[in-house]
Amino acid sequence: MINPVLLRSFCTLVEVANFTRTAEQLNMTQSGVSQHVRKLEDQFDQPLLIRHGKQFTLTDAGERLYREGREIIRSLSDLEKRVGADPAYEGLVRVVSPGSVGLKLYRHLLNLQKRHTGLVIDYRFAPNSDVERLIAEHKVDIGFMTSPSTLDEVSFKPVAEEELLLVTPSDVFEPSWEQLSSLGFIDHPDGAYHAGLLLGANYPEFQHSKHFKRAGFSNQINLILEPVSMGLGFTVLPFHAVAAFPEPDHIRVHSLAQSVSETLYLCLHTNKFVPGRVTTVISEAEACLE
Template identity: 70%
Template sequence: MINPVWLRSFCTLVEVGHFTRTAERLHMTQSGVSQQVSKLEYQLGRDLLVRQGKRFTLTDAGERLYREGRQIVQSLDNLEQRVGADPAYEGVVRVMSPGSVGLKLYRHLLALQRRHPALVIDYRFAPNADVERAVAGDEVDIGFMTTPSSLEEVSARPVAREPLLLVTPIDAAEPDWETLRRLGFIDHPDGAHHAGLLLGANYAEFEHVHQLEKTGFSNQVNLILEPVSLGLGFTVLPAHAVEAFDKPRRVRVHSLSHPVSETLYLASHRRKAMPNRVKTVLDEATQHL
């Protein structure tokens, strides 16, 4: 295999046409340039130059090596630039979060992409456990979770808090325990967890969500409030999911005596540096949390 350093010196020498000026351009000694060319000739078993003092002419082998070698040198230069580049507004950024946070952030990140079309947003909605595994496996660049991480590979730091809200049909003015029991619970993947936090802090009668009749279920965060709006039950959801519902006049959000919030954690791989494009997306995201 041809040594790329020797090849670069040879191609530069051909372009400059003079040993001394080539040495100056490459920050080498003249003898160093000459030695590298000689090593190339030895390796290839061909004379590449006909030397005339500090000047030279190319042999046929030298001309062939230069024609093909300069393309290789240029390709290596371009590769070095691409590898070393760390643009802030170009490339794919992979983000994953639970649905409520995603409903809040996704449209803002799309607006960022519209301002910088070379920045491509890849956003996935997933529960906390899937987010944690994806970050640990380097399947995403950053994740948002509502629980701290238990994995060594994942660094998770708190970045925001999101209130949990009790949401009933519009005609449920006083959400006492009997009203909730009569309405029934619209469940979702985090329903038991959210209900346990908020109802447990505000209703002495509450012990477990199984005390309530389940009158519906949806795993699509943007549809969980649809049955509530039709009077089919109540639910407990994070605030961002409630804010994203497109029929707010058909439901009622209640302020309870003891507010409860979830901590939102930013998850990233502990042993990977964060590229500038990911920092750009993270800065935009945290402005809206």
């Protein structure tokens, strides 16, 4: 295998056409340059230069080595730049979060990508357990969770609070326990958990969401409020999911006496270097969630 240091010396010598100036350019001695050329000649077992005093001409082998070597040196130089580069607005960034915060963040991050087209946003919606696993397995760069991680591989910090909201059909003005029981619960994957937090803090009668008539279910965050808007039941959802609903006049959001919020945690792999593009997306996400 050719030593790239020797190859660089030879190519520089051919381009400068002078041993002394080549040595100065490479911060070497003139004898060091000559030694590098001799080592290459020994490796190829044929002369590369024909010397004429202080001048020289290339042999056929020297011509071929220079043509090929120049491309190799250029490629190595480009590789060094690419490996050492840490662009803030280029490359793929993989993000995963629960659905509600995703409805808030995804469009914001797409606008970031629109401003910096070298950046590519890969956004997935997933429950907390999947977010945690994907981070631990190095399958995503950034995760958001609504509970602290239990894994050593996942570091986390609180970045925002998201209020839980009781949402009913638009014709319900002050929801009593009897009205909620009559309407029935529109369930979703986090329905029991959210209902337990908010309704448990505001209705003494509440024991568990399963005690309500089950009036519907959807696992698509952007569809959960559809049956509510049609008068088919009520539900409890985080703020961003409610704010994203396109027909707010068809639902009613209620401020209860005891407000309840979920803490949103930014999660990263504990032992993974955070490149510039990921830092950029984190900064944008935190600003969006303030």
